[in-house]
Amino acid sequence: MSRICDITGKRTRVGNNVSHANNKTKRKFYPNLHTKRFYIPEEDRWITLKVSSSAIRTINKNGISAVLKKARKEGKTF
Structure with a gap:
């Protein structure tokens, strides 16, 4: 795994x-990476992401849905 x-x-x-x-x-x-599970209430499912500590702080601040929406807009797939 990369x-x-x-x-x-x-x-x-x-x-x-x-x-x-x-x-x-x-x-x-x-990078300071962690494998972490996040619950997406809109899709009623869990996803597992390999995220850095700074990304975890961003998710805590903005919410997982907003962060995933922005990442999908930039061309990342999950």
């Missing part, structure tokens, strides 16, 4: 570890 947020599209970033001697080695920065 490490991509279903709502925000956040994905793994690439960067460097930098030592005290300024040696650089490649590393990855992973």
Whole structure:
């Protein structure tokens, strides 16, 4: 499974570890993802999404229906 947020599209970033001697080695920065179930009362069903912590806060603020509507408008499918 890929490490991509279903709502925000956040994905793994690439960067460097930098030592005290300024040696650089490649590393990855992973997004803070959680697999979470959400209930959609309009459709009377549960959906499971892999979402970042920032997406969870957005869902808590705006509601799952509004967030899914905006994501579908941007071309994401669930």
